[in-house]
Amino acid sequence: MPRFDAREIDRWDQDVASLAGSLVHEVKNPLSTLNISAQLLLEEAGEPKSPKEQRAVRRLQVMREEIARIEQIVSSFLQYVRLQTIEGRPIDVNALIARLLSDNSEAHERGKIRVHFKAAEDLPKISADEVLLRQAFLNLIRNAEHAMPDGGELIVRTVLAAGDEVAGETREPHVEIEVIDTGVGIPPEQLTQVFRPYVSSKREGTGLGLPTVLRIVRLHGGGIQVESEPGQGSRFVVELPIESSGSDEQ
């Protein structure tokens, strides 16, 4: 009897992802040629004198900005679809977050964002991909910054969560990382949408920040939750197993 195993569909999805990745990769080269050409034209134009020249230079500047925007969209898409596996090594999450916050401290000072880092003392190292984990926390921190255009509090907290039983399922001890802000918050009807690709409320946003975080966290065998109150702020909680299976689950 004819038979079809729906697991095939996952494979098609992966084919589409790798095809899309190749397409985007191909698009990047002509894009950077366009960018350089626009830059050279601007340099050759020098200081525009007549209104006609000024209009031409303005149009060239618009072209460059739009090219830069396409480059950004294309790069974040490429980064997103390429996230398929991780290389787990023992990582000190507290040290990673401390570095990330210190690297961004000037921007936080400028943005009047007060940062509080509450690091758990007893945190064991976890098996993780440092580059990807850094990217995930950076995305969360950037979102918190954007949510506080007039300043506010950014609280990052790490916790060693004991193993527990949730809905009859036993969970191993794991590490929790909370990223809390006192920003604009997320309307309840958007809360279920924020992890979907290309959902963004920002003019310059690609809407791939949180989907990328979700993918990275899942690749580590973890999960993420969000709570938010409009006008009060948001709280993202990342849960990571101490021993990652290095799964390529998506």
Ligand SMILES: Nc1ncnc2c1ncn2[C@@H]1O[C@H](COP(=O)(O)OP(=O)(O)OP(=O)(O)O)[C@@H](O)[C@H]1O
């Ligand atoms: N901490 C936060 N406070 C308020 N809203 C948030 C927060 N984090 C995410 N959001 C909402 O979720 C949307 C999706 O976030 P996501 O990081 O995926 O994309 P983005 O920030 O818009 O763009 P980018 O791809 O540049 O990160 C945001 O546009 C914003 O509306």
Ligand SMILES: [Mg+2]
């Ligand atoms: Mg973002």
